Amino acid sequence: MTITETMVGFRGVGKTYPKQALPVLEGIDLELREGEVVALIGPSGCGKSTLLNILAGLTDVSTGTVDLARSDLRSAYVFQNPRLLPWRTVLKNVEFALEQIGVPAEDRRRRAVAALETVHLSEHLDKYPNQLSGGMQQRAALARGIAIEPTLLLLDEPLGALDALTRSYLQEELLRIIAELKTTTLLVTHDIDEAILLADRVVVLSSRPARIREIFEVPFGPTRSLDTIIGDPRFGALRHEIRELLRPEVAA
Amino acid sequence: MTSTIEPAAGAAAVPGAPAAAARPAAAASARRGGWKRPARVILSVIVIFAGWAIASTQFPSYILPSPLDVWDQFLSAVGRGVWVEEILATVQHLLAAFGLVIVIGLPLGILIGRSKIAEDLARVPMIFLQTVPTIVLIALALVIMGVSDTAVIGVTVAGSISYFLINVIQGTRSIDPDLTEMSRAYQASEGSIMRSVVLPSVVPYLLAGARITLGVAWQITLFSEYLMGTAGVGFQVNTSIKLLDTAAVFMWGLSIVALTLLVEYGIFRPVERLLTRHVKGRS
Numbered sequence: 001m002t003i004t005e006t007m008v009g010f011r012g013v014g015k016t017y018p019k020q021a022l023p024v025l026e027g028i029d030l031e032l033r034e035g036e037v038v039a040l041i042g043p044s045g046c047g048k049s050t051l052l053n054i055l056a057g058l059t060d061v062s063t064g065t066v067d068l069a070r071s072d073l074r075s076a077y078v079f080q081n082p083r084l085l086p087w088r089t090v091l092k093n094v095e096f097a098l099e100q101i102g103v104p105a106e107d108r109r110r111r112a113v114a115a116l117e118t119v120h121l122s123e124h125l126d127k128y129p130n131q132l133s134g135g136m137q138q139r140a141a142l143a144r145g146i147a148i149e150p151t152l153l154l155l156d157e158p159l160g161a162l163d164a165l166t167r168s169y170l171q172e173e174l175l176r177i178i179a180e181l182k183t184t185t186l187l188v189t190h191d192i193d194e195a196i197l198l199a200d201r202v203v204v205l206s207s208r209p210a211r212i213r214e215i216f217e218v219p220f221g222p223t224r225s226l227d228t229i230i231g232d233p234r235f236g237a238l239r240h241e242i243r244e245l246l247r248p249e250v251a252a
Numbered sequence: 253m254t255s256t257i258e259p260a261a262g263a264a265a266v267p268g269a270p271a272a273a274a275r276p277a278a279a280a281s282a283r284r285g286g287w288k289r290p291a292r293v294i295l296s297v298i299v300i301f302a303g304w305a306i307a308s309t310q311f312p313s314y315i316l317p318s319p320l321d322v323w324d325q326f327l328s329a330v331g332r333g334v335w336v337e338e339i340l341a342t343v344q345h346l347l348a349a350f351g352l353v354i355v356i357g358l359p360l361g362i363l364i365g366r367s368k369i370a371e372d373l374a375r376v377p378m379i380f381l382q383t384v385p386t387i388v389l390i391a392l393a394l395v396i397m398g399v400s401d402t403a404v405i406g407v408t409v410a411g412s413i414s415y416f417l418i419n420v421i422q423g424t425r426s427i428d429p430d431l432t433e434m435s436r437a438y439q440a441s442e443g444s445i446m447r448s449v450v451l452p453s454v455v456p457y458l459l460a461g462a463r464i465t466l467g468v469a470w471q472i473t474l475f476s477e478y479l480m481g482t483a484g485v486g487f488q489v490n491t492s493i494k495l496l497d498t499a500a501v502f503m504w505g506l507s508i509v510a511l512t513l514l515v516e517y518g519i520f521r522p523v524e525r526l527l528t529r530h531v532k533g534r535s
């Protein structure tokens with residue numbers, strides 16, 4: 001597969017929320033190529049979620065434009081917290097996303113079950129969200145996103161709220177799922193290792209107002225795993241470089 | 253995560269009245285207590301009836317009728333067909349008013365809860381409805397509508413709707429904006445957000461509001477019937493007491509209590525359990 005076609009292009013995008021003097025985003029130029037996974041990493045509060053919200057159509061840009069290559073772009077958004085409907089079972093929560101795009105009732109269940117199988121939640125279809133652990137809830141939220149077969153997957157620190165152990169297992173799951181889907185993915189994370197593991201490119205943002213400081217190409221192929229890259233000297237070097245770039249930002 | 257879950261049924265705002273207790277928890281502990289707690293409840297009823305029976309021997313029947321007098325009244329009213337007729341008249345007033353309160357109050361409450369403009373416009377009318385004395389509403393209804401079922405229903409709606417509105421407004425404000433945003437991100441229409449996010453969020457408040465409203469509506473309906481002289485239990489109480497038929501007054505009073513309990517346990521609790529299954533917690 002050749003990764004050439006541009007899916008989304010940010011052209012000089014700036015964002016200032018109403019009644020705020022300090023912009024959140026400034027002069028963002030970024031292209032997402034079809035099928036690629038891009039990680040966004042930056043200090044907290046710098047504007048990463050805002051960037052995803054713009055792509056999801058939840059908020060408008062203040063300056064610049066966002067070019068979409070296809071008019072039928074379908075985005076799925078996995079938020080920092082699960083945001084499941086408490087009064088719906090896991091299965092019905094996934095079906096919710098399918099209802100919104102007009103999937104006929106007879107196909108919804110089948111597709112929702114398939115998505116939940118992908119995230120290993122087949123045993124819990126009929127549970128309510130408050131009967132699941134945090135990690136399971138986040139996996140259900142991921143299933144909701146992938147069930148609609150998105151052309152653009154927005155992941156906002158999907159594993160951010162989880163403990164380190166659950167997190168490292170789910171990172172591997174996520175790696176597998178993203179590789180299977182081949183969907184263009186924009187992943188926000190605070191975790192440098194996670195960014196390198198999952199992404200084809202890592203975009204480092206400055207503190208608010210967020211500007212792109214540098215974009216790193218990740219040299220590892222699509223068949224990587226945490227175990228194979230961790231011993232690779234390029235992994236350590238890349239990690240060091242990103243860390244040093246972020247250090248003054250985070251310390252500031 | 254538990255903290256983001258909707259408040260349990262019973263969390264509700266009541267103007268000038270004690271809030272509905274956290275019923276689900278109380279009901280659960282009653283079930284766990286085995287036979288002892290229901291036994292105590294039954295014992296209290298037996299004691300009350302025995303005390304009443306003993307006390308009634310000391311007074312003439314027009315002051316304190318005996319339980320047997322009241323039972324005889326009941327049998328005779330049922331035998332003459334009066335009981336069913338009058339209870340039906342009152343229940344019809346009540347259900348018509350209650351239905352109107354829900355049909356008007358639910359969309360109105362959601363509107364007021366979601367729109368600043370509607371909130372500002374509704375502020376004074378709401379205060380008016382909460383504070384105007386029922387007796388004034390009855391007087392006005394008599395002038396405008398005359399002695400009629402419509403007048404009783406109108407007074408009941410006007411006197412009880414604010415209790416329902418306040419709860420629905422509160423429920424609407426409790427909606428988690430994260431869930432609305434999630435719905436928008438998945439292309440949900442406004443109608444779909446209403447059905448899948450707004451209404452389910454409001455349900456526990458709606459149930460609590462409906463329960464309080466029904467309690468208030470019973471009082472206002474009976475009061476209006478008493479004063480207006482339309483058909484219904486309220487008017488029966490009025491005529492009975494004029495004839496010093498105190499046993500009949502007791503009989504009507506107990507009938508209403510029984511009916512209220514029937515509605516609470518036969519309708520409200522099962523509906524509540526059905527609609528709030530998801531708040532049961534981890535299992």
Ligand SMILES: Nc1ncnc2c1ncn2[C@@H]1O[C@H](COP(=O)(O)OP(=O)(O)OP(=O)(O)O)[C@@H](O)[C@H]1O
Nearest residue numbers: 017018024043044045046047048049050051080208
């Ligand atoms: N709807 C909004 N209205 C006003 N200000 C907002 C809004 N959303 C975010 N902000 C502000 O914009 C800035 C960037 O927020 P954003 O959520 O995009 O940051 P973030 O990089 O995702 O942060 P975090 O790492 O904590 O998730 C913050 O200072 C935040 O307070």
Ligand SMILES: [Mg+2]
Nearest residue numbers: 048049080156
């Ligand atoms: Mg964020």
